Amino acid sequence: MSVSDDELVQQDAWSQLRRHTAARIALGRCGNAAPTAALLDFRLGHAAARDAVHVPLDFEELQRAVQKLTALSVLQLHSDARDRAEYLRRPDLGAKPDQASAALLRRAATADACDLALVAADGLSAAALTQNLLPLLQILLPKIRRAGLRLAPFCLVAQGRVAIGDHVGAALNTRLTAVLIGERPGLSSHNSLGVYLTHNARPGVGNDKRNCISNIRPEGLSHEAAAEKLMYLIGESLRRGVSGVALKDTQSVDAGGRLRD
Amino acid sequence: MAYKRSIGVHTYIFDTLADLLARATPLRSGDVLAGVAARSELERVAAQMVLADLPLREIIATDLIPAEIDEVTRLIGETHDAAAFRRIPATTVGDFRNWLLLDTTTGAILRDIARGITPEMAAAVSKIMRNQDLIAVAAKIRNVTAFRTTIGQAGRLAVRLQPNDPVDSPRGIAAQIVDGLCYGCGDAVIGINPAGDNPAQVAALLHMLDEIRRQYDIPTQSCVLTHVTTTIEAIERGVPVDLVFQSIGGSQAVNDSFGVNISLLREAHDAAGQLRRGTVGDNCMYFETGQGSALSADAHHGLDQQTIEVRAYGLARAFSPLLVNTVVGFIGPEYLYDGKQITRAGLEDHFCGKLLGLPMGVDVCYTNHAEADQDDMDNLLTLLGVAGCNFVMGVAGADDVMLNYQSTSFHDAMYLRSVLGLRPAPEFERWLIDMGLFNGDLRPMDGPRRAEKLLGMKSL
Numbered sequence: 001m002s003v004s005d006d007e008l009v010q011q012d013a014w015s016q017l018r019r020h021t022a023a024r025i026a027l028g029r030c031g032n033a034a035p036t037a038a039l040l041d042f043r044l045g046h047a048a049a050r051d052a053v054h055v056p057l058d059f060e061e062l063q064r065a066v067q068k069l070t071a072l073s074v075l076q077l078h079s080d081a082r083d084r085a086e087y088l089r090r091p092d093l094g095a096k097p098d099q100a101s102a103a104l105l106r107r108a109a110t111a112d113a114c115d116l117a118l119v120a121a122d123g124l125s126a127a128a129l130t131q132n133l134l135p136l137l138q139i140l141l142p143k144i145r146r147a148g149l150r151l152a153p154f155c156l157v158a159q160g161r162v163a164i165g166d167h168v169g170a171a172l173n174t175r176l177t178a179v180l181i182g183e184r185p186g187l188s189s190h191n192s193l194g195v196y197l198t199h200n201a202r203p204g205v206g207n208d209k210r211n212c213i214s215n216i217r218p219e220g221l222s223h224e225a226a227a228e229k230l231m232y233l234i235g236e237s238l239r240r241g242v243s244g245v246a247l248k249d250t251q252s253v254d255a256g257g258r259l260r261d
Numbered sequence: 262m263a264y265k266r267s268i269g270v271h272t273y274i275f276d277t278l279a280d281l282l283a284r285a286t287p288l289r290s291g292d293v294l295a296g297v298a299a300r301s302e303l304e305r306v307a308a309q310m311v312l313a314d315l316p317l318r319e320i321i322a323t324d325l326i327p328a329e330i331d332e333v334t335r336l337i338g339e340t341h342d343a344a345a346f347r348r349i350p351a352t353t354v355g356d357f358r359n360w361l362l363l364d365t366t367t368g369a370i371l372r373d374i375a376r377g378i379t380p381e382m383a384a385a386v387s388k389i390m391r392n393q394d395l396i397a398v399a400a401k402i403r404n405v406t407a408f409r410t411t412i413g414q415a416g417r418l419a420v421r422l423q424p425n426d427p428v429d430s431p432r433g434i435a436a437q438i439v440d441g442l443c444y445g446c447g448d449a450v451i452g453i454n455p456a457g458d459n460p461a462q463v464a465a466l467l468h469m470l471d472e473i474r475r476q477y478d479i480p481t482q483s484c485v486l487t488h489v490t491t492t493i494e495a496i497e498r499g500v501p502v503d504l505v506f507q508s509i510g511g512s513q514a515v516n517d518s519f520g521v522n523i524s525l526l527r528e529a530h531d532a533a534g535q536l537r538r539g540t541v542g543d544n545c546m547y548f549e550t551g552q553g554s555a556l557s558a559d560a561h562h563g564l565d566q567q568t569i570e571v572r573a574y575g576l577a578r579a580f581s582p583l584l585v586n587t588v589v590g591f592i593g594p595e596y597l598y599d600g601k602q603i604t605r606a607g608l609e610d611h612f613c614g615k616l617l618g619l620p621m622g623v624d625v626c627y628t629n630h631a632e633a634d635q636d637d638m639d640n641l642l643t644l645l646g647v648a649g650c651n652f653v654m655g656v657a658g659a660d661d662v663m664l665n666y667q668s669t670s671f672h673d674a675m676y677l678r679s680v681l682g683l684r685p686a687p688e689f690e691r692w693l694i695d696m697g698l699f700n701g702d703l704r705p706m707d708g709p710r711r712a713e714k715l716l717g718m719k720s721l
Contacts, residue, residue: 017716
């Protein structure tokens with residue numbers, strides 16, 4: 001004799017509260033445990049996040065696509081971290097180019113300073129790049145061109161951390177460096193792209209000199225909104241000659257202390 | 262003075278006590294990253310053998326970070342109770358382990374001599390102990406603290422209800438609080454990590470938590486985990502502050518990186534203490550720590566990450582905190598690579614904190630780029646329950662949607678209490694029954710009207 005789900009799962013009587021939050025509330029229970037459906041849903045989120053970290057990105061395919069879209073020359077770089085296992089254990093190695101990439105950057109250098117280098121790195125989520133890079137560039141590039149900014153060659157970095165952009169900035173002599181990088185995946189956001197903008201990015205620059213735009217993905221901050229925000233930061237940073245804390249956005253809470261809801 | 266040990270034809274040499282402690286530490290990625298880990302398994306055991314023969318007095322006499330440049334070192338020296346130390350009938354680290362494990366070395370004795378144990382002594386002995394030893398000794402020690410609930414008694418397990426929201430939405434937070442309370446969580450603290458450090462927003466959250474607590478007369482304490490200076494400012498402005506939160510580390514330099522020092526912590530402690538908001542006790546500090554924070558701030562002075570972590574506990578105990586929480590798997594795989602390393606670190610932190618007399622809780626957690634999953638968390642959670650951990654985290658569905666990591670869930674807390682026969686804090690237990698949320702056997706009451714009262718929460 002079989003029993004139905006309704007008889008096995010003790011439902012929580014406050015499921016209407018789910019509309020207020022993305023948190024996993026009112027899951028119901030079987031004994032003390034989460035019901036099977038909730039268990040597997042969690043596991044699915046974790047699997048997507050794990051795959052985002054570990055499934056390698058097809059950089060050649062991405063290079064072709066970026067080249068076609070932007071008509072920029074695209075440099076394919078690799079950090080000093082040989083593989084994912086080393087990348088995860090040694091953040092210092094992911095923050096600098098390997099020998100061949102450093103040589104490639106030196107050859108690409110020009111005498112004149114560029115306004116902006118765009119650097120895309122896999123970071124902790126390959127899915128973030130495959131799903132967000134092209135749509136974002138599609139919106140961003142025309143804005144950059146309209147602003148009359150001089151672009152350095154586009155850099156695609158495998159096993160890269162944010163600070164690898166400082167080596168690019170130094171080698172290509174850029175005023176601004178924007179690193180577009182896969183963020184640490186969350187359980188329900190395995191494909192978030194982050195952008196770190198640094199004025200005069202050179203090795204050794206502190207994290208307080210970076211401005212970050214986070215959670216860029218279709219379900220989070222839209223590509224359009226992210227591009228607009230980045231263009232605002234680029235404009236302000238070039239105008240004032242700073243980035244990071246000195247450029248920080250103003251408050252989002254009013255003087256009465258009321259919360260955003 | 263260098264330390265030496267020959268094994269076969271090879272002689273292992275350890276230049277300093279810091280070097281010896283680091284090489285004796287069970288493998289973890291953070292020590293490899295720092296370049297202080299043993300270079301082979303044999304070297305690790307050689308270091309442990311040297312360490313086992315090392316007199317405890319030599320550890321006390323050696324400053325791992327010079328006192329002239331480090332106020333944590335000075336505090337550890339000044340607060341060491343030499344009389345309590347003399348009551349420990351062991352001269353070496355190896356004998357210390359043996360003595361800790363004796364049946365006759367009871368929890369009461371360990372509590373009495375706690376102030377005679379320095380952080381470095383605790384770290385040293387933990388390095389030669391097995392996981393089983395760390396559990397067995399910790400299980401003997403009960404460090405009880407109180408504010409509106411009494412936390413840490415034998416047979417009880419408290420839970421921090423952690424209702425974080427990515428934009429600090431009051432409704433989003435309140436919805437998670439209802440969920441957590443219905444699952445019997447929140448007796449350690451209802452504590453929010455705010456999305457921003459903005460004082461007005463922090464004040465609004467503190468008012469909201471206080472209102473919820475008063476609306477239902479919940480015997481618990483609230484906390485917004487913001488920087489200590491923001492909390493001091495809130496106290497000055499008359500905002501209802503129960504607990505002062507701060508992240509701390511085991512060197513002056515790492516605390517500098519957190520923007521705190523001993524005098525600032527003292528100021529905060531005194532300010533909160535003067536409010537006298539506790540009803541059954543006056544422990545008003547909530548500290549968080551975690552292995553790896555010193556290295557990530559480049560403030561580790563060549564120490565291994567576990568030793569410097571225990572020094573943070575030496576700092577914490579100067580403030581008689583209500584809660585000390587080691588956030589063990591949050592920092593990432595470059596410090597603790599996988600489930601095995603996270604498990605070991607969690608047990609070490611819990612044991613060392615308990616030994617020093619602290620009310621230890623553990624955020625049993627992991628990030629998605631670590632080699633760990635729910636099974637590893639189940640294991641560590643269960644081990645900590647057996648070890649007599651004071652409190653763990655409760656996060657809806659184990660998924661913190663603000664901090665983007667996985668901790669333990671409200672369900673996990675019920676599981677642990679159920680399989681080990683652990684009960685909530687006594688004041689909170691009565692409230693759960695009076696509210697009709699749980700029956701006298703501490704099983705959740707069933708039925709559609711169970712949460713009816715809580716659904717009238719003003720913030721919803």
